[in-house]
Amino acid sequence: MRVLVIGRTGQIASELLPRLAAAGHEAVALEPPEFDMTRADHIAAAFDRVRPQALVNCAAYTAVDKAEDDRALAFAVNATGPGLLGRAARRADIPVVHYSTDYVFDGSKPEPYVETDAPDPVGAYGASKLAGEMLLHDAQPRSVTLRTAWVCSPHGGNFVKTMLRFGKERPELRVVADQHGAPTFAADLAAAAMALLPRLVDSRAGDAVFGITHLTGAPYTTWHGFAEAIFAGAARRGQPAPKVTAITTDEYPTKARRPANSRLDCTRAATVLGIPPADWRAGLERCLDDLLAQQLPNSGSACPATPGPAAGPAAMKDPTR
Ligand SMILES: NC(=O)C1=CN([C@@H]2O[C@H](COP(=O)(O)OP(=O)(O)OC[C@H]3O[C@@H](n4cnc5c(N)ncnc54)[C@H](OP(=O)(O)O)[C@@H]3O)[C@@H](O)[C@H]2O)C=CC1
Ligand SMILES: Cc1cn([C@H]2C[C@H](O)[C@@H](COP(=O)(O)OP(=O)(O)O[C@H]3O[C@@H](C)C(=O)[C@@H](O)[C@H]3O)O2)c(=O)[nH]c1=O
Numbered sequence: 001m002r003v004l005v006i007g008r009t010g011q012i013a014s015e016l017l018p019r020l021a022a023a024g025h026e027a028v029a030l031e032p033p034e035f036d037m038t039r040a041d042h043i044a045a046a047f048d049r050v051r052p053q054a055l056v057n058c059a060a061y062t063a064v065d066k067a068e069d070d071r072a073l074a075f076a077v078n079a080t081g082p083g084l085l086g087r088a089a090r091r092a093d094i095p096v097v098h099y100s101t102d103y104v105f106d107g108s109k110p111e112p113y114v115e116t117d118a119p120d121p122v123g124a125y126g127a128s129k130l131a132g133e134m135l136l137h138d139a140q141p142r143s144v145t146l147r148t149a150w151v152c153s154p155h156g157g158n159f160v161k162t163m164l165r166f167g168k169e170r171p172e173l174r175v176v177a178d179q180h181g182a183p184t185f186a187a188d189l190a191a192a193a194m195a196l197l198p199r200l201v202d203s204r205a206g207d208a209v210f211g212i213t214h215l216t217g218a219p220y221t222t223w224h225g226f227a228e229a230i231f232a233g234a235a236r237r238g239q240p241a242p243k244v245t246a247i248t249t250d251e252y253p254t255k256a257r258r259p260a261n262s263r264l265d266c267t268r269a270a271t272v273l274g275i276p277p278a279d280w281r282a283g284l285e286r287c288l289d290d291l292l293a294q295q296l297p298n299s300g301s302a303c304p305a306t307p308g309p310a311a312g313p314a315a316m317k318d319p320t321r
């Protein structure tokens with residue numbers, strides 16, 4: 001299959017491209033400076049050249065705080081872009097896989113969010129991503145949006161890499177413990193696209209596979225719980241493990257507000273798409289292996305990189321799990 005991938009070096013694209021190649025697909029991946037998804041002429045030229053049979057949009061404006069000051073660019077990339085891609089895909093009659101975010105919700109619901117819950121974003125990034133979902137699905141109903149959260153991987157910028165960097169610089173970190181959600185490894189999101197693509201190409205509009213589906217890792221935790229898991233894994237690999245103090249959102253002021261409840265109910269992914277949530281603790285182990293492989297101490301007394309049972313659920317202190 002010829003697949004046009006928007007984004008090339010981001011977290012999800014970096015995991016998707018090798019998988020497409022390994023499965024024998026012909027993938028063309030585009031990103032700035034040679035390609036700008038806010039430009040209809042760039043999209044038309046890419047479709048003419050590649051003649052794709054499917055489109056996966058891995059690109060977005062993902063700087064949550066910067067988006068507050070850079071609303072126009074966030075909306076151009078996250079809203080106008082998916083709308084233009086959807087129109088081109090509709091004309092070419094090809095399906096689209098797209099990714100969106102937990103930040104489309106305000107976080108006030110006490111339970112995990114389902115797909116039919118009304119979105120109400122509290123920041124510019126979430127608002128732009130919500131507009132993008134709507135413009136894409138209006139333009140091309142043969143689209144799947146995987147709404148995900150807290151994406152991490154060995155590539156690009158993400159919370160795991162920030163924590164490891166801070167962990168080397170500071171004896172103590174303060175991390176919010178009142179924002180609940182689930183980390184999601186980009187590898188698992190790329191695998192989901194791989195599983196979906198053949199089915200989408202064969203499906204017509206109206207098939208239940210199309211639409212918005214929530215897909216994150218499992219189980220639920222908090223950013224603080226996630227940070228503790230990251231440092232437990234780092235410590236097993238001989239890396240520094242600072243003290244991780246639980247704080248409230250009020251104690252960690254940011255330009256953009258984040259939802260207190262980012263938990264997405266992933267039942268539909270499992271039942272309709274046949275893609276159950278992946279355990280993020282396994283994803284974290286693989287990510288840390290990748291990131292810290294070269295940094296293991298030479299000493300034979302180093303702890304094994306692969307954890308024993310104590311490093312799994314029992315090692316985490318998160319009441320929401
Ligand atoms: N990161 C997260 O925590 C979460 C991400 N998501 C969603 O998942 C998807 C993938 O995110 P992630 O892999 O983390 O993203 P990254 O920030 O790692 O990568 C974004 C990519 O988009 C590209 N891009 C930016 N602007 C344009 C443009 N105008 N035209 C073409 N490409 C552009 C970037 O290229 P360049 O580097 O050259 O600018 C980069 O390759 C996005 O839809 C995001 O909203 C959802 C929930 C959580
Ligand atoms: C670095 C750091 C962050 N935090 C808090 C801030 C924030 O609430 C949370 C996570 O920090 P980040 O900056 O990684 O968060 P953020 O950039 O908001 O991550 C989001 O990115 C976008 C693209 C999404 O779509 C979301 O799903 C989510 O992953 O942890 C601390 O409490 N202590 C710290 O030392």
Ligand SMILES: [Mg+2]
Nearest residue numbers: 062063064158
């Ligand atoms: Mg960020």
